[in-house]
Amino acid sequence: xxxxxxxxxxKHKKAKEDxxxxxxFTKLVxxxxxxxxxxxxxxxxxxxxxLVDKAKSINMPQDNIKRAIQKGTGELPGVSYEAxxxxxxxxxxxxxxVEVLTDNKNRAAAELRHTFSRTGGNLSENGSVSWMFSQKGxxxxxxxxxxxxxxxxxxxxxxxxxxxxxxxxFIITCASKALxxxxxxxxxxxxxxxxxNIEWVAKDPTDLDDSQSESVIEFLExxxxxxxxxxxxxxxx
Numbered sequence: 001x002x003x004x005x006x007x008x009x010x011k012h013k014k015a016k017e018d019x020x021x022x023x024x025f026t027k028l029v030x031x032x033x034x035x036x037x038x039x040x041x042x043x044x045x046x047x048x049x050x051l052v053d054k055a056k057s058i059n060m061p062q063d064n065i066k067r068a069i070q071k072g073t074g075e076l077p078g079v080s081y082e083a084x085x086x087x088x089x090x091x092x093x094x095x096x097x098v099e100v101l102t103d104n105k106n107r108a109a110a111e112l113r114h115t116f117s118r119t120g121g122n123l124s125e126n127g128s129v130s131w132m133f134s135q136k137g138x139x140x141x142x143x144x145x146x147x148x149x150x151x152x153x154x155x156x157x158x159x160x161x162x163x164x165x166x167x168x169x170f171i172i173t174c175a176s177k178a179l180x181x182x183x184x185x186x187x188x189x190x191x192x193x194x195x196x197n198i199e200w201v202a203k204d205p206t207d208l209d210d211s212q213s214e215s216v217i218e219f220l221e222x223x224x225x226x227x228x229x230x231x232x233x234x235x236x237x
Contacts (some may be wrong), residue, residue: 006213007220009166027230028055029068031102034081036072046180050196059141079103087130088116088123091215092208095129097200098223099231106136110230119219132235133200137179143192154189158182173201202235
């Protein structure tokens, strides 16, 4: 699989655990608020529709969803969030891209820099690692009663790059412009879509031994725990 595997599966399981504890509400509310700035109509704003579907799947109260949308559209006063992308290297030279959504850039940057430095990693200039990645549509979900080959055949008419199955989890990578139509087709085929986003996918994933991978995953998890961090991507295979 291009750029997924260990971290993608761990992050998916962690997201489910966070959702069960209500911990993922805060990050998702921020995403909904920012997405709603492009319009509060779910039909005309597919990104917002995906986020609202995700919020419903983790039992976020409807009032929370409504308020987040209204803050984004300006119907209600709210905090102004800014999006930033940081690049750097983690343990064992693993390339990392971090997406931040924050109301305080200085705080977010300081926490990020501290987490990198205490693990032996380092932040670097924009463009220093992003050339190793491509932006792709990535859909994660469960519930399909198909094999990888059967699903690939069912999606032949779509711009799909790769399909990976790990236990009951499917990860489908497609062209970014095809994300919406591939997601809709997967729902039609019976998938329960947990996540559908444009992600940074490594062009040439790096294999590490188990002990090296463990230190990288601990680092990625530490980043993911920071309140201002929305997404963490790496080239760990």
